[in-house]
Amino acid sequence: MNDVGGMQGFPPVPQEPDEPPFHADWEAHVFAINGALIGRGVYNLDEFRDAVERIPAQEYLASSYYERWLRGITMLLAERGIVTEEDLAGG
Amino acid sequence: MADLFRIGDRVRASRVDPPHHTRLPRYARGAAGTVTDLLGRYPLPDRSARRLAAEPEPVYAVAFAARELFGEGDHTVTIDLWESYLQPAEAAEPRGTDTAAATSLPARLRRDAPRGRP
Numbered sequence: 001m002n003d004v005g006g007m008q009g010f011p012p013v014p015q016e017p018d019e020p021p022f023h024a025d026w027e028a029h030v031f032a033i034n035g036a037l038i039g040r041g042v043y044n045l046d047e048f049r050d051a052v053e054r055i056p057a058q059e060y061l062a063s064s065y066y067e068r069w070l071r072g073i074t075m076l077l078a079e080r081g082i083v084t085e086e087d088l089a090g091g
Numbered sequence: 092m093a094d095l096f097r098i099g100d101r102v103r104a105s106r107v108d109p110p111h112h113t114r115l116p117r118y119a120r121g122a123a124g125t126v127t128d129l130l131g132r133y134p135l136p137d138r139s140a141r142r143l144a145a146e147p148e149p150v151y152a153v154a155f156a157a158r159e160l161f162g163e164g165d166h167t168v169t170i171d172l173w174e175s176y177l178q179p180a181e182a183a184e185p186r187g188t189d190t191a192a193a194t195s196l197p198a199r200l201r202r203d204a205p206r207g208r209p
Contacts, residue, residue: 004116006161046140050112 001060002053027066034073043076052074093154094149100126100154101180105171112140115176119168122159123180127169128152135173149174 004010022028037047051072058060060068077083098103111164114136130152134145153172156166 003117005116033130044139044142046112046134046136047142049136053112 001055001057020071024068030066030070030073034069037073037077042080042082048072094129096126096149096151096174096177096179098126098128100179102126103176103180104153105176109137111137113137113176115172116170118160119155119170122155124155124159124170127154130171133173135175137173137175151177153177169200170209183208185190 007087034048037043038048043051049072052068052076054075055063055071059071063071074083074088077086078085096205101123102125103123104115104119104121108120128151130150131145133150134147136145138145150171150173152169153171154167157166157168160168
């Protein structure tokens with residue numbers, strides 16, 4: 001799911017005055033983890049964008065911005081054998 | 092390799108719908124625009140997203156008329172596009188002109204059709 005520019009049918013984008021960078025601590029953690037993994041060369045920025053675009057459409061549309069980031073990160077880590085489904089389920 | 096385009100050049104975006112990641116948005120495929128800035132050289136994301144070797148290539152800011160992209164509107168949309176996505180505007184066939192679209196419509200829907208009532 002990606003490349004929806006110019007597509008009709010979405011609700012208006014919410015406009016938040018003085019929007020904070022993050023709406024919860026976990027979002028900042030996701031942001032930092034992604035930067036660390038890219039910085040260490042585990043994957044590159046384009047692979048990350050590609051992973052987010054590969055999230056199944058229904059899940060993508062039902063997810064918030066940083067939920068998509070987290071899903072992209074875990075997809076890449078699982079694909080590279082760095083984490084397993086059990087690791088992720090164990091919290 | 093020297094850059095293919097300069098500021099002010101007319102360019103046309105590729106029509107290709109690739110089966111992988113790309114930074115060329117769907118709504119700009121086949122559209123013609125004008126190079127407004129040179130943004131440096133970067134690896135083609137279509138290749139680096141697949142872990143393929145990607146030599147840095149020129150990236151251009153290309154301004155498109157909203158009318159060219161969406162059929163209406165008076166603003167422009169500027170998109171950062173890699174050289175691989177572009178060719179000289181005159182080398183590619185047009186995306187489909189307003190004239191072609193208009194003539195494929197029934198006469199009653201054409202803008203220039205005589206109106207039955209004021």
